[in-house]
Amino acid sequence: MEIFMSIVGAIMVLSGAPQITKMLKRKSSKDVSIITWSTIFLGQGCWVYYGFFNNMISIIITNALGMLVNSIIVFVSFYYRRNCNLSVTKLQKQKESELRKSH
Numbered sequence: 001m002e003i004f005m006s007i008v009g010a011i012m013v014l015s016g017a018p019q020i021t022k023m024l025k026r027k028s029s030k031d032v033s034i035i036t037w038s039t040i041f042l043g044q045g046c047w048v049y050y051g052f053f054n055n056m057i058s059i060i061i062t063n064a065l066g067m068l069v070n071s072i073i074v075f076v077s078f079y080y081r082r083n084c085n086l087s088v089t090k091l092q093k094q095k096e097s098e099l100r101k102s103h
Contacts, residue, residue: 009062016073021075030084047059
C-alpha cells in the first residue's frame with residue numbers, strides 16, 4: 001500500500017507542472033485561480049502535519065513536494081499579475097502624457 005500511495009503522491013506533485021508550463025509560455029497568469037492553488041497548498045500542509053504525527057514518510061515527502069510546486073504556481077501567478085499591472089499603469093501614463101501634449 002505504501003508504494004501505491006507513493007505513486008499517487010508523485011502524480012499529485014506532477015499535476016501542477018502543466019499549469020506552471022502554461023504560465024511561463026504565455027507569460028500570463030490571468031486564468032489561474034490563486035485562491036484555489038493557495039487552498040490546495042494549505043491542504044497539503046495539513047497532510048504534512050498529519051504525516052509527521054503518524055510517522056508516514058511517503059505522506060510527508062509527497063505533500064511537501066506538492067507544497068513546493070503549488071508555491072511556485074502562486075509565486076509565478078503573483079509575478080505575472082504584478083508585471084501586467086505595471087505594464088497597464090505605464091501605458092495609461094503614456095496615453096495621459098500624449099493627451100496633455102496634444103492639447
